[in-house]
Amino acid sequence: MSVQWEGSLGALSLEFEGTWQAEEFANLLLDLNSAYRLLTAVIYPAPNWRNEPGIQPSFPPPWFFAGEEPPDEVIEASLSITSHLLLGRIDYASPGIAEIIGSWNPLKIVADLVTNWRKENTERQRVENQNQQAREAAELHRAEIEARMKATVLEHLEKFPPSYREIAAIYVLAGPNRTARRIANDVRVGAVSARRLKRRT
Numbered sequence: 001m002s003v004q005w006e007g008s009l010g011a012l013s014l015e016f017e018g019t020w021q022a023e024e025f026a027n028l029l030l031d032l033n034s035a036y037r038l039l040t041a042v043i044y045p046a047p048n049w050r051n052e053p054g055i056q057p058s059f060p061p062p063w064f065f066a067g068e069e070p071p072d073e074v075i076e077a078s079l080s081i082t083s084h085l086l087l088g089r090i091d092y093a094s095p096g097i098a099e100i101i102g103s104w105n106p107l108k109i110v111a112d113l114v115t116n117w118r119k120e121n122t123e124r125q126r127v128e129n130q131n132q133q134a135r136e137a138a139e140l141h142r143a144e145i146e147a148r149m150k151a152t153v154l155e156h157l158e159k160f161p162p163s164y165r166e167i168a169a170i171y172v173l174a175g176p177n178r179t180a181r182r183i184a185n186d187v188r189v190g191a192v193s194a195r196r197l198k199r200r201t
Contacts (some may be wrong), residue, residue: 009197010104011088012111013191014183015095020122029181032110033085033101033174037105043156043169072167095190106157109172111194113180120145121184124173135153149177 012032016025088099100107120142153172157165183189 009101010194011099011101011197012107012192012194013097013099013193015097016188017095017119017190018046018188020188024151028189029085029087029100031179031182035110035179036085036102036106037079037082038075039109039177040082040103041075042153043105044078044082045074045164046078046081046101065142072171075168075171076165100194101197104194107194109152109156110176110180111192113149113177114184114192116145116149116152117181117184146173149173 054194088101089097090099091097150169150173153169154165157168160168177190183192
């Protein structure tokens with residue numbers, strides 16, 4: 001099967017252990033695939049999705065300019081042409097490892113979001129039984145983490161105009177961020193990491 005990926009190729013690895021129902025594990029992969037496709041549509045939007053077949057894409061695309069298609073419509077349209085993740089391997093051991101293959105930048109964002117949520121969980125647990133002042137400090141810390149998450153997304157969108165970046169960040173910090181948080185909160189999921197792959201020639 002031939003799959004067209006944008007940019008560099010990458011792999012996302014998840015360690016897992018404990019008992020999983022087949023449906024639970026399938027839903028984990030489906031959630032990751034949905035998050036990945038939305039990230040891909042945001043980072044690599046269709047350049048001129050309104051054009052007729054055979055017309056070469058232009059850069060900057062027409063929706064860069066005022067009065068053209070709004071960015072949210074561009075993202076929705078781009079979703080229809082993004083590739084799905086491929087399952088690279090599953091090793092069921094203790095711990096097991098699942099590896100999925102796709103474009104590097106979206107996979108790296110997923111890994112970074114999970115890592116940030118894990119840090120936030122650790123901080124929240126540390127202050128859970130402390131006084132009100134400590135809890136307020138924890139809330140401030142969470143806001144800082146969420147700001148870093150947004151910055152992680154925005155750094156991949158520097159070539160786009162500000163209006164697009166803001167809407168794109170909203171998309172990413174909704175769906176993909178929720179998926180990352182669920183993964184971070186699941187005690188059966190261990191280390192999550194992303195690595196860049198070399199394309200076969």
